Amino acid sequence: MMELQVHGNTTWCYSAGKAFDPAKPTVIFLHGALNDHSVWILQTRYLAHHGWNVLAPDLPGHGKSAGPPPGTVEAGADFVLALMDACGLQRAVLVGHSFGSLIALAAAARAGHRISHLVLVGTAFPMKVSQALLDGALHEPLKAIDLVKRLSHSTLAPPPSTLGPGTWVLGGSRALMRRVLASNPKLNVFYAGFKACDDYRDGEAAIQSVSAPTLFILGKRDQMTPPKAAQSLIAHARNASVTLLDAGHQLMAEAPDGVLMALREFIAD
């Protein structure tokens, strides 16, 4: 792990137990709302042992990272660019999931050539969130977590996953969301993240200004961000490729190898 000072706040980054090596290319992984770095456990660990630096931060105000949680997608992008500066990174691959995919998109639009590849996992634009879910996140977060858990998964028989064989991914998602919610007693990061997704309006403009090749990894059975909801981004991207996987919204847990292989092949170019 690494601890970096970003905007004056301690930012905790998973690095798969490896020291940062300036000679290696770097992949930054951005988790979604009410998640943390650990949703990327398999993909990060593999790449870290195959020639890459990996940086999977807990977003500010989430898990082990201090600071105010990003209240907008643009604030999240500010954080990513500052994180790259704090690390002295001239160039990196950006990978984001869900809320993190919008942050990655907005950061890539502003960073120009500093982003070599952009990978948007379980993404959509607009990323609308129902008023009922926003209200639930604010007033009955534990109940709303159960709803998000249900909408984020597509199978009762996932393959060996984040904890290896014997992982019950629905339970894992719920436990992580509860833990991340409890990690910030000052501010409801559940509501903050979902509201930021719902408020984001600049997706099409952002994707048009991304110069990096962009890979969309989408779940065929995703109910949170169904593949059709990513079509406007795909249509407006300068250089898009798409991988559809047999999974729901939590693709990294439901199709860990599929996400890894698509990512590995894409960033190898």
Place this chain on the structure above:
Amino acid sequence: MPGYTDPGFDTLSLHAGAAPDPATGARAVPIHLSTSFVFESSDQAAALFNLERAGHVYSRISNPTNAVLEQRVAALEGGIGAISTASGQAALHLAVATLTGAGGHIVASSALYGGSHNLLHYTLRRFGVETSFVRPGDIDGWRAAARPNTRLFFGETVGNPGLDVLDIEAVAGVAHAAGVPLLVDSTLTTPWLLKPLEHGADLVYHSATKFLSGHGTVVAGIVVDGGSFDWAREHAASGRFAELVAPYPGFHDMVFTDESTVGAFLLRARREGLRDFGACLSPHSAWLVLQGIETLSLRMDRHMANTHQVVEFLAAHGFVARVGHPLLASHPSHALARRLLPRGAGSVFSFDLKGSRAQGKAFVDALQVFSHLANVGDSRSLVIHPASTTHFRMSDEALKAGGIGQGTVRLSIGLEDPDDLIDDLRRALKAAEKASPKAGA
């Protein structure tokens, strides 16, 4: 409204963890009796060994059939994952050995299965782990027993032999205030009657030999992690749980809480406990437990309905001094059981004959439907007379101190016709009443 990803208990009992086999189309779960699994490439092999990818390598660590069982029980308990083991005792040992070592301390309920008591009181002490025992209902006692080196609170959902119901929420509250997790043995109640994780427990285990399997055909265990205990926070506060929070030289200096915010316990338990202690479950046994779980709620309902009738019969019988089931208002856990166990407090309980040790033996010998053996949780009804079997070396005074009388009989009510069970008990009670109080004593 439940959907396919928010299924009810019975749907999970049948489907959690299992899809039609992609290679053959087999609908039932295949039994993967293979020690090992071919690697796609050298790169995949290395990635599997280094936990960069998830999959099966060697059946001591994981197996596809066992993984279905693990997902299924985790789903039914509301956990994040599970590890199946060679027996319930192996599951308890795996949990304890993952969280503590020499110099550690456990606070446990005094109302435990004898095998668990042996492990904690004698065997683990030999390895430098001390256990303090407290009465399960003595909440102040739990609090007072915690020490700076305590690593775990442990109790049974319904204690042995008196069926003291564990007030999980209260004991979990004390455990968490002391900075330790609560582990609960849920063997006798199963998730159909009680889900300890929903009430604040952090870890749950079963002797799957009993009701989960339900047919008396297999010895198996399983431990489930609720993903609720924050090992890193407690380590920062007190230095405890370095096993999960500090680099582990036994596995590439992995920091398990960095790898998984909620699943560090399971990562270490599988990578260390199964790997090194080796108490893994046979895939064939895992499959037998899965067969049992498919009908868990149906069987538990019938177990409870039969138990209800038998308890009422015994409570009204003139040669019965006491029936120790929380169904009865006279039981000390009656009110707590109504709150925590509205479907029933299980079908294993004891009762006291108004008679001697010899009359207890005569009662057991006269039974024809009940099988006299040392197990519980079978589909068949079972009986044992502790004073002449499991505790036969103990003096009358020592038996009394353990809550066991001369005429105490333990029953495990099965799935037979309840009228047949009651007839059998009525006949045997008559035989015991007629038997000489001293014959063969």
